[in-house]
Amino acid sequence: MTNLKNLEGLYNSVGNYLIHTSQNLKLLITSRTNLTAKKTVNFLLDKTDNSGSYISSLYSNSTHTNIDSYTFDYKGFKYVLEIDKTESKGEIKQC
Numbered sequence: 199m200t201n202l203k204n205l206e207g208l209y210n211s212v213g214n215y216l217i218h219t220s221q222n223l224k225l226l227i228t229s230r231t232n233l234t235a236k237k238t239v240n241f242l243l244d245k246t247d248n249s250g251s252y253i254s255s256l257y258s259n260s261t262h263t264n265i266d267s268y269t270f271d272y273k274g275f276k277y278v279l280e281i282d283k284t285e286s287k288g289e290i291k292q293c
Contacts, residue, residue, distance in 0.1 A: 202244060202253070205272060209288040211281050215245070216288045222246060227256065242270060242279075269293070 209216035216225040226243045240256040254270035276293040
């Protein structure tokens with residue numbers, strides 16, 4: 199597991215990548231190839247140094263026409279990730 203200090207903030211969405219607007223932080227939303235009953239399909243990786251460190255499973259809240267919303271846990275804290283597909287912007291907030 200990666201050791202990030204602060205995931206919160208605004209991101210630019212480029213494909214499946216989220217690039218933080220003010221920190222050197224690059225995240226990737228990816229899908230599992232081997233599905234199990236206990237794991238969600240999507241998960242979040244830290245790709246800042248291109249190694250692909252695991253952050254968390256992503257739990258879909260709802261998918262509106264233009265906004266994808268997920269919750270995830272990281273180091274005992276709950277977060278919400280919202281991606282506006284029309285604006286190509288994302289935001290992570292702590293719950």
